[in-house]
Amino acid sequence: MKRLEKKHSLAIRWFHWVNFPVLFVMVWSGILIYWANDVYRIGIGSWTLFKFFPPAFYEKFSLAFRLADGMAWHFVFAWIFGINGLLYVLYLLFSGEWRQLFPRRETLREAVQVVLHDLRIRKTPLPRAKFNGAQRIAYTGVILMGFGSLLTGLAIYKPVQTAGILPFLSLSLWGATGYEISRFVHFWLTIGFCGFFLIHVAQVAKAGWNNFRAMITGYEIVPAETESPVESPAATRV
Amino acid sequence: MNPETDPEITPVEAEAPVFQAVADEKNDGEIEAQMRRMSRRSFLWALAASAGTVGGLKWIGSRRADDGIPWPLRRVLDVNGDIARDLFSTARLAPTFPASKAREPRVNGDIGMGEDFDPASWNLNVSGLHSGEDLRLSLAEIKKLPRVEATTELKCIEGWSVIVTWAGAQLADFMAKYPPATQSGNAPDVQKKPDDLVPYVGAQTPDGAYFVGLDREAALHPQTLLCYEMNGKPLTLAHGAPLRLVTPVKYGIKYLKRLGSLEFTARRPEDYWAQRGYDWYSGH
Structure with missing residues (x-):
């Protein structure tokens, strides 16, 4: 016997899907900006494993010579990114849904089990929960990353006006100024978002249609005898 | 005996699971149908929202260009500039560094820096003053103002930055000595009533090929130097001799080299890079 279970509230679904194209525009316009001074790489000393980005990459997606374009889109969509993210966090806090998302004491142990399970080392099934330990860490982490992008972005955008309230602007590490550090962190957070996106999409594909559909409709079909992992009254039979 | 024809007879215990399974199947069918209805509705929403998003982005990208970028983006950049201007404080200083950290900045941009220039016959042309008279000032006149030195970070709009020690006269001191026109027409008071001064300063190279606009607050910022x-x-020709603008509260594009003229004005001056898609304000 099956039943429908409410999984994601309407607000969460909107925040999630608004963020998708906005983050895409932010990353795309960010690359247009980055192109004008593309100094980051993975490597040691004079040895470079990978340069961000190879000329063919810019060429293929017409990302070169578009600094002004990039800045314009970036500083318009940053508003939507920031406001949507802020509303999302406020919603999490006031609705109590943060309880299912933020890490708990047992989260790290759980997350290790999830990783072992995904790597096929652990054979037994995972306990049923809206978000497992690995998801709690990943989703809370990506909120912190978003916050980091917002702060380092603001630091790069208005380095003089915000120097008094963003202490990392006064840092100096290995000859780099706080402004340069902000730009460095801003870049790597963006690479982090892209990594998150790839793993996220792979995991969603693996979890299957029922799970994905829940991010559109809000509901998931579950076996009737399973206990609802969600302690909200909305998680009743429909 | 048939339970359907004889209501007196109730199904025996042993038969119950069969009926339960039929009921479950019927219920599961209902659940699936309900899910399909909800999915149809939600996915239509999703389709409309996706189409709206793609259409909206394409609409923005295809609008008439206003100084090099689609006008909706230009409008928001200008609003961003207005908000930044309202929140700006001349009391907030760009971080300063020990002079030992200073490096030679790269020579980036030669617009307005043509060969046919004689620094010996150079003068600074100043207009838009309260006196109503235009001035032609020599470097010696500028050097009569107090010399101020600061080691700050030059931030290029391309993304790189370099620490440089600059010395010269504060533009604020210059404006106190040669006061700009006021909006009210009353006598200017640069220290006490800066808001009454005309709101903009335009700067140009002698040949007029490169030009930038500054808002009054940036001009009055204590780290803004002539x-x-x-x-x-002493400045080299490549770095803007005999006189250049240094504006640590702006991107490097506003650090105009080989300053030929200053104009205090009520109208927002044209700006070379703002005409080519960049933010007019470009402030930090």
């Missing part, structure tokens, strides 16, 4: 020395030496 600069004649870089890293302890």
Whole structure:
């Protein structure tokens, strides 16, 4: 016997899907900006494993010579990114849904089990929960990353006006100024978002249609005898 | 005996699971149907929202260009500039560094820096003053103002930055000595009533090929200099001798080299890079 279970509230679904194209525009316009001074790489000393980005990459997606374009889109969509993210966090806090998302004491142990399970080392099934330990860490982490992008972005955008309230602007590490550090962190957070996106999409594909559909409709079909992992009254039979 | 024809008879215990399974199947069918209805509705929403998003982005991208970028983006950049201007404080200073950290900045941009220039016959043309008279000032006149030195970070709009020691006269001191026109027409008071001064300053190279606009607050910022020395030496021609703008509260594009004229004005001056898609304000 099956039943429908409410999984994601309407607000969460909107925040999630608004963020998708906005983050895409932010990353795309960010690359247009980055192109004008593309100094980051993975490597040691004079040895470079990978340069961000190879000329063919810019060429293929017409990302070169578009600094002004990039800045314009970036500083318009940053508003939507920031406001949507802020509303999302406020919603999490006031609705109590943060309880299912933020890490708990047992989260790290759980997350290790999830990783072992995904790597096929652990054979037994995972306990049923809206978000497992690995998801709690990943989703809370990506909120912190978003916050980091917002702060380092603001630091790069208005380095003089915000120097008094963003202490990392006064840092100096290995000859780099706080402004340069902000730009460095801003870049790597963006690479982090892209990594998150790839793993996220792979995991969603693996979890299957029922799970994905829940991010559109809000509901998931579950076996009737399973206990609802969600302690909200909305998680009743429909 | 048939339970359907004889209501007196109830199904025996042993038969119950069969009926339960039929009921479950019927219920599961209902659940699936309900899910399909909800999915149809939600996915239509999703389709409309996706189409709206793609259409909206394409609409923005295809609008008439206003100084090099689609006008909706230009409008928001201008609003961003207005908000930044309202929140700006001349009391907030750009971080300063020990002079030992200063480096030679790269020569980036030669617009307005043509060969046919004689620094010996150079003068600074100043207009838009309260006196109503235009001025032609020599470098010696500028150097009569107090010399101010600061080691700050030059931030290029391309993304790189470099620490440089600049020395020269504060533009604020210059404006106190040669006061700009006021909006009210009353006598200017640069220190006490800066808001009454005309809101903009335009700067140009002698040939007019490169030009920038500054808002009044940026012009009055204590780190904004009419600069004649870089890293302890007189400016070289490549770096804008005899006089250049140094504006640590703006991107490097506003650090105009080879300053030929200053105009205090009520109208927002044209700006070379703002005409080519960049933010007019470009402030930090």
